Every structure is written in C-alpha cells, then in structure tokens.
Amino acid sequence: MCLGIPGQIVEIVDHENLLARVDVAGVRREINIACIVDDAHPPEACVGDWVLMHVGFAMSRIDEAEARKTLALLDQLGEVEAELATMRASEAPT
Numbered sequence: 001m002c003l004g005i006p007g008q009i010v011e012i013v014d015h016e017n018l019l020a021r022v023d024v025a026g027v028r029r030e031i032n033i034a035c036i037v038d039d040a041h042p043p044e045a046c047v048g049d050w051v052l053m054h055v056g057f058a059m060s061r062i063d064e065a066e067a068r069k070t071l072a073l074l075d076q077l078g079e080v081e082a083e084l085a086t087m088r089a090s091e092a093p094t
Contacts, residue, residue: 003054003074003083004052004053004054004059004070005024005052005053005054005071005074005083005087006024006050006051006052006053006062006066006067006068006070006071007022007023007024007031007050007051007053007067008022008023008024008048008049008050008051008064008067009021009022009033009046009047009048009049009050009051009058010022010023010028010047010048011047012033012043012044012046012047013030015043015044017032018032018033018034018037018043019031019032019033020032020033020043020046020047020058022051022053022058024071024083024084024087025071025084027084027087027088029056029087029090030056031051031053031056031057031058032056032057032058033046033051033057033058034057035057035058035059035060036049036051036058036059036060036061041061046058046061049061050062050063050064050066050067052067052070
C-alpha cells in the first residue's frame with residue numbers, strides 16, 4: 001500500500017534543488033518540494049506548511065487540521081510506526 005504521510009516543513013535546506021526538512025511526529029528528514037512551489041508560493045514561503053508526502057516528495061499542501069486527522073487515523077491503523085521506522089532509518093542530520 002502506498003501512503004501519503006503528513007508532515008510540517010521546518011526548514012529549506014537547499015533552495016536550488018528545492019529540498020526542505022520536514023518533521024513527522026518528531027522525526028525529521030529531507031524531502032523534495034518541487035511539486036508544491038510556484039511563483040506565487042516560492043520555497044521560502046513553504047516553511048511552516050503542512051504537506052502530504054510520499055517517497056521523499058511533498059505531493060501537496062494540506063491544512064494542519066487535516067494533517068492531524070490523517071496522522072491520528074494512520075496511527076489507529078498501525079501504519080504510522082512502520083512509516084516512522086523507515087523515516088528514522090533515513091533521518092536528516094540536524
């Protein structure tokens with residue numbers, strides 16, 4: 001099953017390559033934000049955004065309430081821990 005995991009962008013780490021650091025339940029990793037930036041919403045505007053991410057890419061921006069509901073649902077399904085374990089294995093240095 002393919003999951004989109006909600007996370008919050010906490011930092012832009014590479015403007016040129018559109019890489020940001022995202023936090024998911026305390027686990028941080030780098031993701032590509034190319035799919036969510038444009039002239040109206042440049043990389044620096046993404047800090048603080050909640051995003052739905054999959055395989056290292058932010059697929060879309062979502063609001064915080066939706067992110068929290070999705071994380072709670074995934075937690076109930078037992079999917080969050082498996083995904084967090086995978087993310088911890090590739091966690092970005094702080």
